[in-house]
Amino acid sequence: MRPEKLVGMANQISLFMESKTDRDEALEGLAAHINDFWDPRMRRQFVDAVSSDDDLPARDLVRRALPLIRLSREDDDLPGAPKSPAGSEPINPAHRD
Amino acid sequence: MTIPLSRTIDRGTKRGTSETMVTLTVDGTEVTVPAGTSIMRAASEAEIAVPKLCATDMLDAFGSCRLCLVEIEGRNGTPSSCTTPVADGMVVHTQTDRLKKLRKGVMELYISDHPLDCLTCAANGDCELQDMAGAVGLRDVRYDSVAEKGTHFQIRNTAGENNPFYLPKDQSNPYFDYDPSKCIVCSRCVRACEEVQGTFALTIAGRGWDSRVSAGTSLDDMLSSDCVSCGACVQACPTATLVEKSVVEIGTPERSVVTTCAYCGVGCSFEAQMRGDELVRMVPYKDGKANRGHSCVKGRFAYGYAEHPDRILSPMIRDRIDEPWREVSWEEALGFAAKRLKGIQAEKGRRSIGVITSSRCTNEETYLVQKLARGVFLNNNTDTCARVCHSPTGYGLGQTYGTSAGTQDFDSVEHADVVLVIGANPTDGHPVFASRLKKRLRQGAKLIVVDPRRIDLVKTPHVEAAHHLPLRPGTNVAVVTAMAHVIVAEGLQDQAFIDERCDAEAFADYLEFVSDPRHAPEAMEEVTGVPAETLRQAARLYATGGRAAIYYGLGVTEHSQGSTTVIGIANLAMLTGNVGIEGAGVNPLRGQNNVQGSCDMGSFPHELPGYRHVKHDDAREIFESRWGVKIDPEPGLRIPNMFDAALDGSFGGLYCQGEDIVQSDPDTSHVVAALSAMDCVIVHDLFLNETSNYAHVFLPGSSFLEKDGTFTNAERRINRVRRVMAPRARYADWEVTQLLAAAMGTEWGYTHPSEIMDEIAATTPSFAGVTYGLLEEKGSVQWPCNEVHPEGTPMMHVEGFVRGKGRFIRTDYVATEERSGPRYPLLLTTGRILSQYNVGAQTRRTANTIWHDEDRLEINPHDAENRGVRDGDWVRIASRAGETTLRAQITDRVAAGVVYTTFHHPDTQANVVTTDNSDWATNCPEYKVTAVQVAPSNGPSDWQERYSDHAEAARRIDYAAE
Known part of the structure; x- marks a missing residue:
């Protein structure tokens, strides 16, 4: 995917998260959203693009979230579930029991 | 459930709603009904059918036909039973010598002005006038003078002159005829148009002998009038005056199967009335809980596509999209598809192919398509057309309330005092709900419309919005947040509700956010284009007008801040305590018939059926142990991501069931480029749609008339879809997906959709209690349906929110990047x-x-x-x-x-x-x-x-x- 598009999407998420008063919550919320909703190849392309190109117009929070983005390899043979980052509890606890 | 036509009893008037019960005696039989019930209804509940013509239980009593007369001991005269309410101890006689004589006289007058062409009449066998003539024992008609004066049905009078009272048939509507010569002026059609549909297109023009049903003005015909062709008048007509053209052509039906409309998210129940395996007509089912016997032009009449010659009935394949299609056997097509899909996976990896489930297909079919991705392709590349309509609803309501669904049933609107419609156009998009809404508005409920366009609801006969906020497109968040600001600034919030039901910390944070003067309507006016004072008044009305319901549509979700607006709407309802009570709530109007169901069934790439994220081991385990595979814990590609990945070369195969992504998805040239870059696009559809122009395999689909299953409507109601004819292309859609899985090497072994539902119930907590047996018994149920709610859940969040405490979330307005400028103003x-x-x-x-x-x-x-x-x-x-x-x-x-x-x-x-x-x-x-x-x-x-x-x-x- 085009790096500009991925960065644009991340910036949009960031703008929502930035309205939170708790900065840690905003950062974790941004990373959790990307980890929860972006396919691994998108996350890989995103991290590669942003970390290698300082000119990409990524927001500050987006850059700071990079280390929290989970990376996995396509050829991983169905690894066990990664641990959920904080702030990404299941949407509906009632559906879980 | 197949019901003989005679089982849909018309009891003449509605049942009273009072809690006080009244006992009376009708023809020696004691019967107890709520106060306010008519004698006619009470008699009917005692299995006594009082003769009637102008009464039908879809409408209010009218008392014009004078056929339903009864005698009441201790009262004078012979009152009409439809308009006379019951009283305690009343003794009613429905069949006395005096009544028999009166009724026969009335019928004689009716018949004196009615053509006696019963044998060649379209309503022969299905005519209430005919039935009543039989019921009262009419044997002779003595009024020759009528013919001399000029009847309403003879072209010439007895002197051979043109009869000025004769009006020719109006056949302008494509689906039904209006034949004035057969009209008995009972006004049922006019009342149906008013009371049920709320369009007021019909009226009785003239007086006395001149009284005629008229659509629009005297210059109009049915087509040029305001008629919206909902069919309510046709259904109400007791004679052949208003009759479906299909009945004229085919004849009367002989059996009736209850099924669910395959158009919008209202999910109306219909009787598919059949003769053999030919569909004669679709009639709204009175016991259908979403539509209560009403319909719109699409569900009622626009089913002809199912028999359209454009339907493709043979599987087809081609190597490249510039080649012509080649008709092949099912085996060859499925083998070709499976080989290609496997080839792509071998070359590009496990995550290089995917599926799009259909929000038009059944829950069972959708479940199988996502199962194909998760259990056979071994990835989570499954998405659905809900992506492009209501995915923000799932996210927004999930975050704030804990469920991805509307809070109420449609009946709830009957209790609303204020209705806020945002980004929805119900009279066009969800017409049957609109009729129910308009009925409530005519009773006095107040309406607020937030829409850039002056939709019909803003001003329509006998309905006018209290406030219309014509906002600039893209500023929903600003408007919703400004409304919340007004509520908080003026102290109109329901603090007791907030303290009891909502997360205190989140509310404190939200309060601080929303109180900021930058969210005031005056500050936002520049952005939204909505006059501040109008917005303030609307906010006050919503907060203080009584039970307030929000209904919203794609004008909320299909924005760069769609999810934020949904959150803002959820905030508004929590702020005013409008959750968990009748007449209130947050109600997304779903676009397609099974958008709700396709989301419930795990069509999204990040979650398993029942909205459980794929990252959770315990959720995956349920399916892994049942399917015997390892499920990918990583989220898959969403539809737009699939396109991007296809252009990257990392995604090459797509099985697309019942959705036309080329026409319906945005930025067509991008979609077309992406599809053209894929090696195997499988389209499973009724027609060669736009997407099939870029497909390599075409698998013929089956219409909703050709399969068993369930749809889930916008109120979480699981309704049965019943097969009334064999699949024209041999297989129902669920069978095709099963065959494709088999061609890929996985045998599922379902022999009926009920077995798929059993699997859904066994794996998905909110569906735990759902079986075809229960649906047969109850007609329909609303999820969650489980041990706690064995008969389903009409209203959500009654005692508390599903997620525990309701969570307020900040909703900062962020302008879309799509702005008007000099080039695109x-x-x-x-x-x-x-x-x-x-x-x-x-x-x-x-x-x-x-x-x-x-x-x-x-x-x-x-x-x-x-x-x-x-x-x-x-x-x-x-x-x-x-x-x-x-x-x-x-x-x-x-x-x-x-x-x-x-x-x-x-x-x-x-x-x-x-x-x-x-x-x-x-x-x-x-x-x-x-x-x-x-x-x-x-x-x-x-x-x-x-x-x-x-x-x-x-x-x-x-x-x-x-």
């Missing part, structure tokens, strides 16, 4: 129209095109004049994504600076213009805001011509030799 927004549905694949193949045969561009007179555009002119509409042409319609429904069109016709290609902007949380496309320029034009754009040439070439079929 207008904002385009899109929507739909009553007679057409979505991409029009179904409705364009019916007579509905008589109402809407092309998409038009609505433009304000001011903008039109600036550009030298006249009404009906061809105009070019261009955005940064592309351009297309269509004809202009000048109207002040849209404000200056805003243009509007529908997207029902592929020739228009409205989505060539829309961009790839999308919702921040869900990637739901921003269909509702595109900066455009409009200019006069000579005809189709280059794109349209190229596209049309390509489409024609791509649809070539080399028919197999016989």
